[in-house]
Amino acid sequence: MYMKIFDLSSRELNLLIYFAQLRATEKEISITTSQIAEFFNTSQQTASRCLIRLNKELGLVSWRSTRKGSFVQINPLGLDILHQLRFELERALYPDLTTIHIQGSVFSGLGEGKYYISRSSYMDSFVKKLGFKPFHGTLNLRIQLDDVDRLDLIRGSWPVIIPGFEESGRQYGDVLCYEVKIPDISARVAAIVPRRTHYGSNVLELISEINLRAALNLKDGSELTINYSLDQTREYDK
Amino acid sequence: MYMKIFDLSSRELNLLIYFAQLRATEKEISITTSQIAEFFNTSQQTASRCLIRLNKELGLVSWRSTRKGSFVQINPLGLDILHQLRFELERALYPDLTTIHIQGSVFSGLGEGKYYISRSSYMDSFVKKLGFKPFHGTLNLRIQLDDVDRLDLIRGSWPVIIPGFEESGRQYGDVLCYEVKIPDISARVAAIVPRRTHYGSNVLELISEINLRAALNLKDGSELTINYSLDQTREYDK
DNA sequence: ATTACTACCTTGCGAGTAG
DNA sequence: TCTACTCGCAAGGTAGTAA
Numbered sequence: 001m002y003m004k005i006f007d008l009s010s011r012e013l014n015l016l017i018y019f020a021q022l023r024a025t026e027k028e029i030s031i032t033t034s035q036i037a038e039f040f041n042t043s044q045q046t047a048s049r050c051l052i053r054l055n056k057e058l059g060l061v062s063w064r065s066t067r068k069g070s071f072v073q074i075n076p077l078g079l080d081i082l083h084q085l086r087f088e089l090e091r092a093l094y095p096d097l098t099t100i101h102i103q104g105s106v107f108s109g110l111g112e113g114k115y116y117i118s119r120s121s122y123m124d125s126f127v128k129k130l131g132f133k134p135f136h137g138t139l140n141l142r143i144q145l146d147d148v149d150r151l152d153l154i155r156g157s158w159p160v161i162i163p164g165f166e167e168s169g170r171q172y173g174d175v176l177c178y179e180v181k182i183p184d185i186s187a188r189v190a191a192i193v194p195r196r197t198h199y200g201s202n203v204l205e206l207i208s209e210i211n212l213r214a215a216l217n218l219k220d221g222s223e224l225t226i227n228y229s230l231d232q233t234r235e236y237d238k
Numbered sequence: 239m240y241m242k243i244f245d246l247s248s249r250e251l252n253l254l255i256y257f258a259q260l261r262a263t264e265k266e267i268s269i270t271t272s273q274i275a276e277f278f279n280t281s282q283q284t285a286s287r288c289l290i291r292l293n294k295e296l297g298l299v300s301w302r303s304t305r306k307g308s309f310v311q312i313n314p315l316g317l318d319i320l321h322q323l324r325f326e327l328e329r330a331l332y333p334d335l336t337t338i339h340i341q342g343s344v345f346s347g348l349g350e351g352k353y354y355i356s357r358s359s360y361m362d363s364f365v366k367k368l369g370f371k372p373f374h375g376t377l378n379l380r381i382q383l384d385d386v387d388r389l390d391l392i393r394g395s396w397p398v399i400i401p402g403f404e405e406s407g408r409q410y411g412d413v414l415c416y417e418v419k420i421p422d423i424s425a426r427v428a429a430i431v432p433r434r435t436h437y438g439s440n441v442l443e444l445i446s447e448i449n450l451r452a453a454l455n456l457k458d459g460s461e462l463t464i465n466y467s468l469d470q471t472r473e474y475d476k
Numbered sequence: 477a478t479t480a481c482t483a484c485c486t487t488g489c490g491a492g493t494a495g
Numbered sequence: 496t497c498t499a500c501t502c503g504c505a506a507g508g509t510a511g512t513a514a
Contacts, residue, residue, distance in 0.1 A: 010248040020330035043490050089324050092258035281509050305478050
């Protein structure tokens with residue numbers, strides 16, 4: 001999520017789409033540069049160079065080449081690009097869609113979220129970038145499967161990025177935040193997603209300046225709707 | 239629908255998306271080349287050239303420039319490109335989605351479809367490209383609004399193109415066909431869409447080798463589900 | 477202010493070819 | 496067969512500037 005879709009050439013973007021269609025998001029696929037070349041009506045040399053650039057320069061795919069062919073897998077950064085493109089495209093084709101509604105059911109986690117967000121470095125960034133001090137706990141929401149593609153849409157938008165850090169030998173990764181609204185509640189709320197498990201999960205963690213579970217009298221299994229506004233223009237915090 | 243997404247550069251594609259987000263699909267928008275340049279972090283000159291190419295060479299936007307700025311509107315061909323990209327992207331991100339189901343209700347048209355498809359030039363092409371001789375009539379289906387984005391997905395896929403022609407001074411446009419399935423019916427069926435009204439409509443016309451209305455005992459208001467398979471790889475009939 | 481031309485220069489393509 | 500290097504050339508970038 002540190003790269004924007006217009007940092008890629010059309011070739012590279014199409015190649016990424018092509019790989020994803022061959023399920024290179026899930027597994028390593030086997031392919032030759034001539035196959036790629038044929039698909040794009042271009043030369044084998046260009047295909048080779050694209051692949052190298054997609055791997056070495058852009059870091060969007062993992063890749064190893066042998067005498068017999070190449071093996072490629074799209075990595076999380078590459079998947080980000082695709083979701084980012086989907087988000088922009090959806091806003092382009094359906095400009096009347098200004099809010100995404102997502103429903104999920106509350107469940108109890110292991111308290112990990114609570115532990116993580118209370119690291120002071122994260123806390124400082126939350127205050128600085130989101131403008132509020134989160135209550136010391138997170139609300140876990142399991143999103144119903146029908147809504148996952150809408151959840152992906154949110155994840156494809158440009159997040160507020162809370163940088164990771166290292167503390168006593170332990171790595172804390174980046175956290176991505178998406179500011180959401182809960183109906184009838186004025187308190188500020190954000191969905192947070194660890195950088196690593198960005199996609200492929202149907203779980204959202206919410207933080208807020210208030211204790212949502214108490215304020216809304218939520219129990220495990222309670223249904224909760226969150227709204228995400230798309231009205232922002234593209235604002236990359238560069 | 240005569241251009242493929244990889245015939246565009248990344249700049250041009252992003253510019254098209256940008257215009258669409260500003261609702262340039264519906265109306266002419268006012269913009270300056272410096273605004274475009276700033277958005278893409280490029281020079282004003284490059285923005286100008288992109289715009290010219292998008293208009294003159296690619297024919298994806300209509301455009302007029304004045305001393306005070308430019309005025310741009312995306313034309314149907316440009317919208318095609320965006321939907322085509324959406325289709326490929328959807329297949330990339332959700333490879334498990336192999337069939338699109340769409341529900342609509344039957345209604346009676348003015349018999350126009352029947353008149354059009356029975357032109358012998360169309361008929362010959364239907365037989366040649368679809369492999370069956372359509373019954374001399376069409377079945378009109380009004381798609382419910384919730385399914386329109388899925389309908390757009392179908393329209394974004396590469397169609398079988400039935401070329402238009404001229405007959406006794408009258409122009410008959412291209413017709414786009416999408417081969418669909420109707421549950422429990424083995425007869426071959428295709429949805430046909432006139433080239434001009436490709437998007438923005440929630441109406442589908444079906445043709446088949448049999449009389450669907452009679453065979454399925456359909457009345458006005460009957461609900462009908464159609465399935466569209468995405469399992470094809472990209473096959474441009476080029 | 478604008479747009480868009482010309483001139484220059486950098487990036488990136490394809491052919492040939494080595495490993 | 497594969498991949499991926501070098502090299503010559505074409506496409507596409509920016510700067511300056513005219514209208």
